Amino acid sequence: MTEDKEPLKPLPLDLWQDIIYSAHAAQIILFAAVLDDLLEHLIAHNPPNLSNRMRVKLVDGTGPLATFAARIDLALVMNLVDGVTRADLLNIKELRNEFAHAPMKLNLRSPEMQAILSKFAGFNGVKDPLLVFTDRCPFRRGLPQVEGAAP
Secondary structure, X not given: OOOOOOOOOOOXXXXXXXXXXXXXXXXXXHHHHHHHHHHHHHHHOOOOOOOHHHHHHHHOOOOOOOOHHHHHHHHHHOOOOOXXXXXXXXXXXXXXXXXXXXXXXXOOOOHHHHHHHOOOOOOOOOOOHHHHHHHXXXXXXXXXXXXXXOO
């Protein structure tokens, strides 16, 4: 015998928006982590005479290339990225840091995030903010690939 169950009620619009906007933080943090990993691989595998021991010393822990910001700057110096890509990567880093360290719940429509997004080319305040971000993501513009780096 089956019980008659009450049909599911649709979720209120504000709850749907909360679920969707909560995903913004995860998406930005994940994108930034993948880009950071890719830069680490590009930089660490570029110098031909760099030993594994020295590579680890440079990019791990408190090494001079242990931060996303340091890797972004060195990638420019090594001509692995151009100035536009560097600016985009710095904006992505800023978005990631804001999401990771904010004492309150944020999404890409929050004023704090809109201020950072406005630094991206193509931002007009009308286009979906996640699309503004993904359009500027260096993956879409062909950041160099390295074997063993994150896809």
